[in-house]
Amino acid sequence: AQSVAQPEDQVNVAEGNPLTVKCTYSVSGNPYLFWYVQYPNRGLQFLLKYITGDNLVKGSYGFEAEFNKSQTSFHLKKPSALVSDSALYFCAVEFTDKLIFGTGTRLQVFP
Amino acid sequence: DTAVSQTPKYLVTQMGNDKSIKCEQNLGHDTMYWYKQDSKKFLKIMFSYNNKELIINETVPNRFSPKSPDKAHLNLHINSLELGDSAVYFCASSAREKLFFGSGTQLSVL
Numbered sequence: 001a002q003s004v005a006q007p008e009d010q011v012n013v014a015e016g017n018p019l020t021v022k023c024t025y026s027v028s029g030n031p032y033l034f035w036y037v038q039y040p041n042r043g044l045q046f047l048l049k050y051i052t053g054d055n056l057v058k059g060s061y062g063f064e065a066e067f068n069k070s071q072t073s074f075h076l077k078k079p080s081a082l083v084s085d086s087a088l089y090f091c092a093v094e095f096t097d098k099l100i101f102g103t104g105t106r107l108q109v110f111p
Numbered sequence: 112d113t114a115v116s117q118t119p120k121y122l123v124t125q126m127g128n129d130k131s132i133k134c135e136q137n138l139g140h141d142t143m144y145w146y147k148q149d150s151k152k153f154l155k156i157m158f159s160y161n162n163k164e165l166i167i168n169e170t171v172p173n174r175f176s177p178k179s180p181d182k183a184h185l186n187l188h189i190n191s192l193e194l195g196d197s198a199v200y201f202c203a204s205s206a207r208e209k210l211f212f213g214s215g216t217q218l219s220v221l
Contacts, residue, residue, distance in 0.1 A: 043156025
């Protein structure tokens with residue numbers, strides 16, 4: 001079955017440190033992969049997507065994600081975290097024209 | 112049991128018709144959402160309800176009307192369907208740290 005897993009419920013990081021939010025997927029073929037962010041009382045906002053080409057994708061707010069086909073992963077990264085990055089992050093993969101979402105990872109950045 | 116279920120999975124209809132998409136969650140969550148996935152696969156929020164009260168209403172034509180009879184249900188009614196309404200519509204529910212999506216309803220307006 002097609003699925004997306006975000007193995008960490010919460011990630012804690014100090015401001016200024018690099019952050020990684022993990023995502024692995026299980027889908028046949030060449031996947032299209034997405035990251036979304038949800039701030040309190042807001043809907044999901046698009047961060048970045050991978051379709052093809054360079055395995056390192058750059059997105060909004062300084063975020064980037066690395067596609068690793070052999071590990072079927074698409075981890076979200078940022079070199080230097082900000083307190084304002086604290087939010088819920090969702091990984092998604094496209095399958096048969098629909099998005100399949102992970103259940104989210106809470107990122108908490110401490111001052 | 113499916114946590115967030117929406118029906119129908121596929122909906123094909125003519126322009127001008129009125130249709131509804133139903134969503135139910137059995138997770139006991141207070142907040143439910145409707146999202147629209149556009150042709151580029153971007154997901155955009157349409158509505159959010161918390162305990163049957165509307166809390167997010169993005170710029171959506173008023174032909175779209177959400178209805179929440181109780182906190183486990185959030186239905187989407189669409190009047191006078193247009194070609195541009197063709198998309199995949201996702202229902203979701205959330206509580207604190209997690210967001211759970213339904214499997215989507217693919218709406219095709221002919």
